[in-house]
Amino acid sequence: MASPPPRVQHLQSQMTAHNLDAIICTQPTSTFYLSGFNPIIYSDPVLVILPRQSGPILLVHALRSTHARSSAWTPTIHLYGTWGPTPTLAPTWPAALTTLLDGCDLPTHPTIGIEHDTLPATQHTLLRHTLSTATLTNCTPLLHASRAIKDPDEIAHTRIAATLAEKGMESAIAALAHPSTSERDAVLAALQSMHAHWAVHYPSVEICDFGSPEGGVNSGLTAWVLSGPRQAFGCDNPLPRVPRPGESVSVFVWAVANGMHAELERTVWIGEVGLGLGLGGLSPRRAMRDALDIRAEVLRLLRPGAAVRELYRAAVRGYEVRGYAAYVPGRIGHSVGLGPHELFFLEEREERMLQAGMVVAVEVNILVPGAGGVCVQLSDTFLVTAEGWERLTRFAEGEVTVRADGDVTVV
Amino acid sequence: MASPPPRVQHLQSQMTAHNLDAIICTQPTSTFYLSGFNPIIYSDPVLVILPRQSGPILLVHALRSTHARSSAWTPTIHLYGTWGPTPTLAPTWPAALTTLLDGCDLPTHPTIGIEHDTLPATQHTLLRHTLSTATLTNCTPLLHASRAIKDPDEIAHTRIAATLAEKGMESAIAALAHPSTSERDAVLAALQSMHAHWAVHYPSVEICDFGSPEGGVNSGLTAWVLSGPRQAFGCDNPLPRVPRPGESVSVFVWAVANGMHAELERTVWIGEVGLGLGLGGLSPRRAMRDALDIRAEVLRLLRPGAAVRELYRAAVRGYEVRGYAAYVPGRIGHSVGLGPHELFFLEEREERMLQAGMVVAVEVNILVPGAGGVCVQLSDTFLVTAEGWERLTRFAEGEVTVRADGDVTVV
Numbered sequence: 001m002a003s004p005p006p007r008v009q010h011l012q013s014q015m016t017a018h019n020l021d022a023i024i025c026t027q028p029t030s031t032f033y034l035s036g037f038n039p040i041i042y043s044d045p046v047l048v049i050l051p052r053q054s055g056p057i058l059l060v061h062a063l064r065s066t067h068a069r070s071s072a073w074t075p076t077i078h079l080y081g082t083w084g085p086t087p088t089l090a091p092t093w094p095a096a097l098t099t100l101l102d103g104c105d106l107p108t109h110p111t112i113g114i115e116h117d118t119l120p121a122t123q124h125t126l127l128r129h130t131l132s133t134a135t136l137t138n139c140t141p142l143l144h145a146s147r148a149i150k151d152p153d154e155i156a157h158t159r160i161a162a163t164l165a166e167k168g169m170e171s172a173i174a175a176l177a178h179p180s181t182s183e184r185d186a187v188l189a190a191l192q193s194m195h196a197h198w199a200v201h202y203p204s205v206e207i208c209d210f211g212s213p214e215g216g217v218n219s220g221l222t223a224w225v226l227s228g229p230r231q232a233f234g235c236d237n238p239l240p241r242v243p244r245p246g247e248s249v250s251v252f253v254w255a256v257a258n259g260m261h262a263e264l265e266r267t268v269w270i271g272e273v274g275l276g277l278g279l280g281g282l283s284p285r286r287a288m289r290d291a292l293d294i295r296a297e298v299l300r301l302l303r304p305g306a307a308v309r310e311l312y313r314a315a316v317r318g319y320e321v322r323g324y325a326a327y328v329p330g331r332i333g334h335s336v337g338l339g340p341h342e343l344f345f346l347e348e349r350e351e352r353m354l355q356a357g358m359v360v361a362v363e364v365n366i367l368v369p370g371a372g373g374v375c376v377q378l379s380d381t382f383l384v385t386a387e388g389w390e391r392l393t394r395f396a397e398g399e400v401t402v403r404a405d406g407d408v409t410v411v
Numbered sequence: 412m413a414s415p416p417p418r419v420q421h422l423q424s425q426m427t428a429h430n431l432d433a434i435i436c437t438q439p440t441s442t443f444y445l446s447g448f449n450p451i452i453y454s455d456p457v458l459v460i461l462p463r464q465s466g467p468i469l470l471v472h473a474l475r476s477t478h479a480r481s482s483a484w485t486p487t488i489h490l491y492g493t494w495g496p497t498p499t500l501a502p503t504w505p506a507a508l509t510t511l512l513d514g515c516d517l518p519t520h521p522t523i524g525i526e527h528d529t530l531p532a533t534q535h536t537l538l539r540h541t542l543s544t545a546t547l548t549n550c551t552p553l554l555h556a557s558r559a560i561k562d563p564d565e566i567a568h569t570r571i572a573a574t575l576a577e578k579g580m581e582s583a584i585a586a587l588a589h590p591s592t593s594e595r596d597a598v599l600a601a602l603q604s605m606h607a608h609w610a611v612h613y614p615s616v617e618i619c620d621f622g623s624p625e626g627g628v629n630s631g632l633t634a635w636v637l638s639g640p641r642q643a644f645g646c647d648n649p650l651p652r653v654p655r656p657g658e659s660v661s662v663f664v665w666a667v668a669n670g671m672h673a674e675l676e677r678t679v680w681i682g683e684v685g686l687g688l689g690l691g692g693l694s695p696r697r698a699m700r701d702a703l704d705i706r707a708e709v710l711r712l713l714r715p716g717a718a719v720r721e722l723y724r725a726a727v728r729g730y731e732v733r734g735y736a737a738y739v740p741g742r743i744g745h746s747v748g749l750g751p752h753e754l755f756f757l758e759e760r761e762e763r764m765l766q767a768g769m770v771v772a773v774e775v776n777i778l779v780p781g782a783g784g785v786c787v788q789l790s791d792t793f794l795v796t797a798e799g800w801e802r803l804t805r806f807a808e809g810e811v812t813v814r815a816d817g818d819v820t821v822v
Contacts, residue, residue, distance in 0.1 A: 040635075040646045043745070043752040063741070066780075067644040083741045084778070121527040121535045122549070138533070184610045192603055199595045203651045224451075233478040235451045240614045330474070330494040334454070341454040367495070369477075 004055055004073065005151045008034065014142055015052045015113070021106045022051045023113035023139045024097070024131075026123065028210040029338040030115060030143055031058070032259050036073035039064045040208050044081065045093050045123075048074075051104045059096055062086040071206075094130040101131070113139025144343050148335060149357040154260050155383060158336070158359055160202055161262035162381055162392035164255035168194040168223050169264050169395050172251045176225075176243065176268055177402035183225040183238035183249075190223035190253060205257045210338070220256030225249060227270075231375035232367060245271040245404075248284060250377040254340055261340040263361040264393040265379035269401045287366045287374040288399050294318030295364040295378065298332065302362070303388040308350040315346075315364055324366060333362040336381055358384040359392070415466055415484065416562045419445065425553055426463045426524070432517045433462045434524035434550045435508070435542075437534065439621040440749040441526060441554055442469070443670050447484035450475045451619050455492065456504050456534075459485075462515045470507055473497040482617075505541040512542070524550025555754050559746060560768040565671050566794060569747070569770055571613055572673035573792055573803040575666035579605040579634050580675050580806050583662045587636070587654065587679055588813035594636040594649035594660075601634035601664060616668045621749070631667030636660060638681075642786035643778060656682040656815075659695060661788040665751055672751040674772040675804040676790035680812045698777045698785040699810050705729030706775040706789065709743065713773070714799040719761040726757075726775055735777060744773040747792055769795040770803070 011034075015023065025031050025048045032038045034048045035058040044061035051057075056074045062083035069077055079088040080096035089096035101110075114127055116138035128136060150158065171193035175186040198207055198221065209220035226233055227243035231250045243249045249268045254261065267288065297318050298311050315332045319325065333346035336359045344350050346360065354360075363379035380393045396410040403409075422445075426434065436442050436459045443449045445459045446469040455472035462468075467485040473494035480488055490499040491507035500507035512521075525538055527549035539547065561569065582604035586597045609618055609632065620631035637644055638654035642661045654660050660679045665672065678699065708729045709722050726743045730736065744757035747770045755761050757771065765771075774790035791804045807821040814820075 040648070041752065063645060067647055070644065071647075081741060084738045116532040118531045120529045121532055122551075124532045124535075140533075184614070188603075188606050188610055191606060192599075195599050195602060199599055199651070203595070206648050208648055233481070234474060236478055236482075237451070237617050237619055240610070327495045330492060341452065 005153055007146055007151050008050070008056060011050065011142070011146045012052055014146065015050075018113075018142060019111055020052065020113045020137070020139065020142075021110035022049055022101070022104060023142070024049050024127070025115060025143070027115050027118040029147075029259070029342075030118075032210065033143070033147060033338060034074070037068050037071045038206060038208060038210065038259065039067060047093060047097060049097070049100055049104065051106070054104075057100055057104075059093060059100065061093075062088050094126055097130060109133050109135065111135045111137060113137055113142060115140050115143070147337055148343055148352075149355055150260075150337060150359055150383075153258075154337065155357070155359070157205070157257040157260040158262055158381070158383070159392055160205055160257035161255040161260055162264070162394070164194045164198055164202075164207075164221060164257065165253045165262045165264040165381075165393055166395045167197045168221070168253040168255065169251060169266060172223055172225060172253065173266070173268055173400060173402060173408055176249060176251075176270070177404075177406045177408050179404040180242060182240045182242045183227055183230075184240050186225040186249075186251070187223045187238040190225075190251075191221060194221040194223075194253075194255060202257065206259070207256055209256050210259070220254065220261070222254045224252045226252075231377065232369050243270045248375060250375060252377070252379075256340075259338050261336050261338070262381045262393055263336060263340060263363075263379050264381065264395055265363060265377045266395065266400055267376050267378060269399070271403060272401065282368055282372060282374050284374045284376075285399065287368075287376050290318075290322045290324070291364050291366050291376040291378050292397060294322070295362060298362060298364060299382075299389065302354065302360075302382060302384065304354055304356045304384060304386065306354045308344065308346055308352055308354060309348055311362075312346050312348055312350070318364075319366075324368070327366065327368050329365060329367070332364050333360050333379070335359065336361050354384050356384055356386050360384065416564055418557055418562050419461070419467060422461065422553070422557045423463055425557065426461075429524075429553060430522055431463065431524045431548070431550065431553075432521035433460055433512070433515060434553070435460050435538070436526060436554070438526050438529040440558075440670070440753075441529075443621065444554070444558060444749060445485070448479050448482045449617060449619060449621065449670065450478060458504060458508060460508070460511055460515065462517070465515075468511055468515075470500075470504060470511065472504075473499050505537055508541055520544055520546065522546045522548060524548055524553060526551050526554070558748055559754055559763075560766055561671075561748060561770055561794075565748065566768070566770070568616070568668040568671040569673055569792070569794070570803055571616055571668035572666040572671055573675070573805070575605045575609055575613075575618075575632060575668065576664045576673045576675040576792075576804055577806045578608045579632070579664040579666065580662060580677060583634055583636060583664065584677070584679055584811060584813060584819055587660060587662075587681065588815075588817045588819050590815040591653060593651045593653045594638055594641075595651050597636040597660075597662070598634045598649040601636075601662075602632060605632040605634070605664075605666060613668065617670065618667055620667050621670070631665065631672070633665045635663040637663075642788065643780050654681045659786060661786065663788070667751075670749050672747050672749070673792045673804055674747060674751060674774075674790050675792065675806055676774060676788045677806065677811055678786065678788050680810070682814060683812065693779055693783060693785050695785045695787075696810065698779075698787050701729075701733045701735070702775050702777050702787040702789050703808060705733070706773060709773060709775060710793075710800065713765065713771075713793060713795065715765055715767045715795060715797065717765045719755065719757055719763055719765060720759055722757050722773075723759055723761070729775075730777075735779070738777065738779050740776060740778070743775050744771050744790070746770065747772050765795050767795055767797050771795070
């Protein structure tokens with residue numbers, strides 16, 4: 001990338017407003033956000049220094065030199081560690097960091113933002129010693145506020161993730177239309193189709209998710225299928241269990257494209273909707289319609305300037321008037337971006353307003369557990385636009401039924 | 412699981428030796444280690460309290476109740492949060508934690524271990540306020556020492572992960588034997604074969620890796636294929652690049668089974684070994700032999716009681732006497748377990764001794780970059796046994812060549 005994405009300059013103007021001379025990031029999502037580099041394996045810390053007045057400085061272990069130079073959009077890359085003949089700034093990252101900060105022309109007693117909300121206590125102590133003349137403050141809120149509004153390149157990648165998720169959903173549902181398909185078969189069909197679509201259509205897109213310091217060797221193209229009584233799990237790996245006629249099945253698909261995620265969830269009925277269910281006075285068909293109707297009421301509020309809390313409240317009213325007062329979920333969605341569940345939830349205690357460029361998953365689910373209960377799982381990924389919203393995961397809404405003859409119906 | 416695995420009692424005896432009344436874990440790998448529950452999505456904190464004299468207490472958000480009760484081996488599960496009609500201890504985890512500790516019969520001023528090395532500074536502050544009458548100490552070293560020696564159930568799952576990795580390697584190499592196979596095609600072949608093998612043979616095994624608080628929706632069955640000049644990346648997602656005759660290709664396969672990882676890496680030559688390489692006086696065939704010979708020298712030291720550092724030193728001597736003094740890597744392997752790179756490296760500064768029950772990846776690679784350079788990537792996962800070692804990833808060692816007619820040779 002020739003020039004840094006707009007988020008860098010925007011973040012720097014916020015740093016000026018908050019009197020921060022620099023920020024130092026260590027969290028995988030943050031260092032990717034400010035450099036474009038995901039090492040996949042985070043066995044050695046990756047750091048980014050963002051001074052207020054110059055571009056991001058990426059600091060990586062010598063082992064990651066070639067990979068970083070090929071992947072990062074930031075041109076300023078330095079190395080630490082000892083690895084064969086590769087010259088580095090210092091054997092350890094704290095020593096290399098000191099050298100780099102000395103070259104940043106900071107005040108004698110700078111104010112430096114670090115990531116309190118994710119920085120481990122031990123690393124925090126190490127940074128306090130390394131930056132002994134600096135005042136350290138928590139820059140997590142600043143970074144999160146910046147991440148909440150997506151840059152154009154981030155939105156473009158979210159669209160790709162949404163497309164991959166749609167392919168996964170199509171394949172999982174098509175698989176479920178065959179009577180001997182297990183949860184696991186349906187998941188394998190989704191995984192294979194997402195990976196194949198990625199391989200053919202998006203050759204330059206990274207689908208590795210962000211790992212933990214202990215691992216991080218992961219494909220972010222994932223699906224789960226939970227059938228019958230297992231729907232209440234909300235998430236679990238699939239089993240060889242074959243859904244029975246009349247049961248409903250939750251299909252969850254997640255995809256990532258260059259760090260940006262998309263979420264797509266549907267409920268599929270095997271055979272006729274409601275067959276074998278609907279005891280206890282609850283009609284699964286009505287529950288599906290109710291979920292869609294409550295969601296429609298929430299979506300009417302989804303626009304810049306709306307309070308996130310008001311979306312949740314609209315859903316609560318919608319659940320209550322339809323007889324689900326005892327089953328109101330604690331949240332009805334979440335921000336989506338570098339994390340599949342990042343930054344904030346659509347819930348009562350959230351205080352922020354929506355802004356154009358935010359991406360949220362709206363999931364108005366209905367879960368009434370036990371015999372005669374119902375489970376409707378319904379989630380899509382939405383971009384908040386100047387006019388309101390755009391649904392990025394474009395898979396058909398509505399009642400999905402599959403029959404033993406391979407027929408798939410969406411009403 | 413009827414009774415807790417041996418690690419619980421062993422850890423409690425160490426807690427007694429270190430005067431710890433309880434430990435409180437929040438890191439995904441640790442909470443899984445002490446409860447058997449991986450929620451897959453870590454959007455709400457998972458905690459485990461281990462008192463010195465009773466079994467692990469799992470504390471999860473109400474949303475994860477059904478999943479936790481179905482997956483965890485610990486029978487003591489409590490809930491926090493607000494979610495429909497589910498009764499919980501308290502709306503927040505700190506309040507629920509206080510209630511649980513009150514019931515643990517701890518001293519008035521207990522000493523409690525927390526995970527300094529991974530606990531974020533903000534959470535650390537929250538815990539200090541919540542546990543205001545307690546002395547908090549860092550229990551990461553205690554947990555890591557415990558994790559380094561695997562329990563029988565952990566070794567059994569490592570064997571399954573190793574088997575899955577072997578299937579992935581076989582399929583990637585078989586795919587590379589066709590002349591138009593790209594890096595990406597080979598990776599897709601490995602992914603499909605590992606997932607299919609898992610689905611058929613290990614129906615009850617969890618293959619989801621541990622996620623970060625922002626995500627964590629990941630399959631841990633992963634492969635990379637890097638060809639020609641891209642070998643030097645060490646890790647990267649595959650490209651549509653088709654390896655050329657005479658080039659070498661690094662194939663990396665990772666697998667996970669109920670949290671336990673295995674690593675398997677090989678170098679494959681397209682066509683004849685050394686064709687199109689070997690400039691600069693370096694013979695790829697000799698480099699392959701050298702890597703195997705150095706590894707054999709390291710493996711002679713791999714047994715209980717050996718200093719990890721001595722393994723590294725043996726490798727350094729091996730590199731030096733064979734003319735690679737300028738290209739000695741900074742480490743030649745790592746511990747493997749709940750993380751694919753966990754706990755310690757096989758490197759000069761490591762001070763510990765090997766013990767039976769440890770699992771390590773030994774990777775004696777040779778990387779001489781640039782034109783005329785060579786890259787040999789060679790890693791297997793080894794169990795340290797009373798007698799020495801057992802190679803868990805049993806894929807053939809040696810020179811792997813593939814030809815355009817689909818022929819695969821291992822010498």
